[in-house]
Amino acid sequence: MTNNKPTLKARLFEGLFDKNPILVQLLGTCPTLATTTSLQNGFGMGVSAMAVLILSNLLISLLRKFIPKQVRIAAYIVIISGFVTAVELLIKAYLPELDKSLGLFIPLIVVNCIILARAEAYASKNGPVDSMLDGLFMGLGFTFALSLLGAIREILGAGTLLGFNVMWPSYKPMLIFVLPAGAFLTLGCLIAAVNAIQNYAKKKSGGKQ
Amino acid sequence: MSNILYALLWFAVISGVLGLILAFASRLFAVKTDEKAEKIAEILPGANCGGCGYAGCSALAAAISEGKAPVNACNSVSKEQIDAIAAIAGVASASEGKRYRAQVMCSGTNELAQKKYVYAGINDCVSANKLAGGDKLCPNGCIGLGTCAASCKFDAIHIINGVAAVDYEKCRACGACVSACPKGIIQLIPYDAKHWVGCSSRDKGAVTKNYCSVGCIGCKICEKNCPSGAIKVDGSVASINYDLCTCCGICEQKCPRKIIWSARSQSEEGIIRFKQDLSL
Amino acid sequence: MTIGSLIGILITSILIENYIFSRFLGICPFLGLSEKPSTAVGMGCAVTFVMTISSAVTWLVYTFILVPAGLEYLKTIAFILIIASLVQLIEMFLKKSVPSLYTALGIYLPLITTNCAILGAALLCIQNEYNLLESIIFSFGSAVGWTMAIVIFAGVRARVAFSETPKCFKGTPIALVTACLIAMAFAGFQGVELPF
Numbered sequence: 001m002t003n004n005k006p007t008l009k010a011r012l013f014e015g016l017f018d019k020n021p022i023l024v025q026l027l028g029t030c031p032t033l034a035t036t037t038s039l040q041n042g043f044g045m046g047v048s049a050m051a052v053l054i055l056s057n058l059l060i061s062l063l064r065k066f067i068p069k070q071v072r073i074a075a076y077i078v079i080i081s082g083f084v085t086a087v088e089l090l091i092k093a094y095l096p097e098l099d100k101s102l103g104l105f106i107p108l109i110v111v112n113c114i115i116l117a118r119a120e121a122y123a124s125k126n127g128p129v130d131s132m133l134d135g136l137f138m139g140l141g142f143t144f145a146l147s148l149l150g151a152i153r154e155i156l157g158a159g160t161l162l163g164f165n166v167m168w169p170s171y172k173p174m175l176i177f178v179l180p181a182g183a184f185l186t187l188g189c190l191i192a193a194v195n196a197i198q199n200y201a202k203k204k205s206g207g208k209q
Numbered sequence: 210m211s212n213i214l215y216a217l218l219w220f221a222v223i224s225g226v227l228g229l230i231l232a233f234a235s236r237l238f239a240v241k242t243d244e245k246a247e248k249i250a251e252i253l254p255g256a257n258c259g260g261c262g263y264a265g266c267s268a269l270a271a272a273i274s275e276g277k278a279p280v281n282a283c284n285s286v287s288k289e290q291i292d293a294i295a296a297i298a299g300v301a302s303a304s305e306g307k308r309y310r311a312q313v314m315c316s317g318t319n320e321l322a323q324k325k326y327v328y329a330g331i332n333d334c335v336s337a338n339k340l341a342g343g344d345k346l347c348p349n350g351c352i353g354l355g356t357c358a359a360s361c362k363f364d365a366i367h368i369i370n371g372v373a374a375v376d377y378e379k380c381r382a383c384g385a386c387v388s389a390c391p392k393g394i395i396q397l398i399p400y401d402a403k404h405w406v407g408c409s410s411r412d413k414g415a416v417t418k419n420y421c422s423v424g425c426i427g428c429k430i431c432e433k434n435c436p437s438g439a440i441k442v443d444g445s446v447a448s449i450n451y452d453l454c455t456c457c458g459i460c461e462q463k464c465p466r467k468i469i470w471s472a473r474s475q476s477e478e479g480i481i482r483f484k485q486d487l488s489l
Numbered sequence: 490m491t492i493g494s495l496i497g498i499l500i501t502s503i504l505i506e507n508y509i510f511s512r513f514l515g516i517c518p519f520l521g522l523s524e525k526p527s528t529a530v531g532m533g534c535a536v537t538f539v540m541t542i543s544s545a546v547t548w549l550v551y552t553f554i555l556v557p558a559g560l561e562y563l564k565t566i567a568f569i570l571i572i573a574s575l576v577q578l579i580e581m582f583l584k585k586s587v588p589s590l591y592t593a594l595g596i597y598l599p600l601i602t603t604n605c606a607i608l609g610a611a612l613l614c615i616q617n618e619y620n621l622l623e624s625i626i627f628s629f630g631s632a633v634g635w636t637m638a639i640v641i642f643a644g645v646r647a648r649v650a651f652s653e654t655p656k657c658f659k660g661t662p663i664a665l666v667t668a669c670l671i672a673m674a675f676a677g678f679q680g681v682e683l684p685f
């Protein structure tokens with residue numbers, strides 16, 4: 001490890017906050033909006049995508065010297081779709097409720113922009129262990145954002161969290177939050193909050209200088 | 210194990226068929242690329258401003274390579290670049306085309322021009338123009354909300370103190386701001402032009418005096434004093450014919466309203482700063 | 490399969506189960522290419538073209554190759570391969586035969602390949618067990634609904650661009666809030682039962 005390579009802790013924070021795939025890079029918004037009706041669904045989607053991301057990053061990184069440049073996008077897509085099919089069949093067999101709630105979006109992990117972007121930007125240029133770690137950290141960021149969004153939507157829209165009532169008894173759930181409109185609204189406000197935090201941090205560090 | 214081999218075999222067949230179709234199609238649908246046009250397009254700025262009259266830099270490159278356009282059609286390239294383009298196209302080089310720049314024919318800053326109402330609508334000149342012609346009292350005055358600045362691809366026009374001003378060095382005379390302005394008061398004049406009349410008011414002198422402290426009143430003093438007959442008052446506003454203008458500066462000295470500007474009032478950045486140049 | 494049921498599929502896919510505001514498919518280009526109405530229309534036309542053709546081709550491959558071979562579980566891989574190749578083919582064909590259309594739509598075609606909209610339509614046709622004609626009409630209607638949504642959104646966004654939004658909301662966040670309001674309008678179609 002050379003000195004100018006970021007530490008593991010720095011990379012973890014990068015994946016979670018600075019370069020969060022959804023909240024900062026704005027990739028992979030389709031599953032974000034559709035599968036975050038509850039914390040459980042969001043978390044399940046995040047973990048499935050993370051599994052595919054880690055495995056595909058690993059394989060692409062192992063094969064990076066053998067894939068010709070012209071067909072690399074097609075090759076990546078084939079590798080990713082292979083892993084997605086495997087994950088899809090596993091979920092269908094062992095987690096049928098997750099399969100029912102996520103529905104179409106499990107096979108759509110194939111065209112999730114995050115996985116292809118990380119394959120192109122990182123896995124095709126770095127070693128297998130590094131690529132796996134990159135997949136892990138980006139996947140953790142993805143899962144974190146999805147879980148946060150799912151939790152907010154579930155608390156406000158159904159008054160529960162993981163099935164347990166967490167609001168006061170007379171709370172009337174705001175149904176809009178579990179509907180599509182609420183998905184857009186929550187994500188928009190979350191990204192605005194992240195922007196505000198980043199602007200504040202920039203102003204603070206700019207003022208110190 | 211046989212299941213896996215079976216699936217692999219089928220997929221190899223499907224992929225092979227798709228690959229063959231694509232290979233065959235790439236032969237069948239091959240498009241001949243014009244190498245000369247590509248090389249010329251690399252030299253051109255690539256801003257796709259349309260100032261040359263073609264739909265973008267690649268269209269101009271193709272036209273030059275086919276001999277349909279002159280090699281100096283683009284205003285944004287230097288003499289060396291024109292020589293390089295001529296060398297690729299295999300034709301004789303030409304001098305740089307006459308350079309033009311945009312000029313906003315209005316000097317009505319926030320302090321000088323009167324307003325008719327307080328505008329609190331969309332920050333866009335075209336929208337403001339729909340409300341009784343914008344908030345300035347003068348019907349031909351610059352509204353100053355920045356539609357021209359938004360349309361400029363070269364960051365060459367900005368709103369300073371309520372009126373638009375052009376950065377001469379950055380302007381490429383593509384004409385985007387000229388079409389964007391809803392009042393139609395931006396004109397393309399020669400880059401070397403030393404003087405211009407900073408007003409487009411079409412109203413009589415007495416009315417113009419109420420609109421703005423510096424508007425042209427059509428008194429014709431400039432027209433009477435011009436030795437080459439280049440400046441004429443048409444109706445109620447003066448305008449300069451740049452084919453006849455000799456840059457003597459007599460009109461600027463004689464104008465009682467000080468509405469004829471000269472290029473010596475450029476600041477260091479090349480943008481006219483109305484307030485500091487106005488010696489009223 | 491009557492004319493009535495076909496019209497029902499068409500209207501359902503355009504309005505009631507709108508591709509963006511109900512199904513959440515094709516959001517990435519929806520947010521990325523909706524700043525000007527002209528780019529929105531261009532993208533919408535490209536998506537309609539590709540989605541209709543690809544749904545037909547993937548249905549044919551599924552019914553006549555994957556099902557007889559017992560390989561339905563591999564449809565994801567097969568479909569994405571077909572869609573990627575098809576987009577490449579369409580791009581080549583347009584470049585050679587209709588250059589004007591290629592200059593208008595061509596830049597959007599690579600963006601469509603890794604787009605959940607196209608793959609989603611193909612998978613939905615299989616999931617809903619449509620036959621070939623129903624698949625074509627379903628995907629055509631979905632694409633028309635997608636185009637309608639993105640053009641409406643682009644129009645509103647162009648107007649919002651002139652307004653003074655708070656600094657942290659500028660750009661994507663205010664666009665998402667706008668989408669929320671349009672989604673609420675489309676929610677009015679939920680639960681509409683067509684008589685055919």
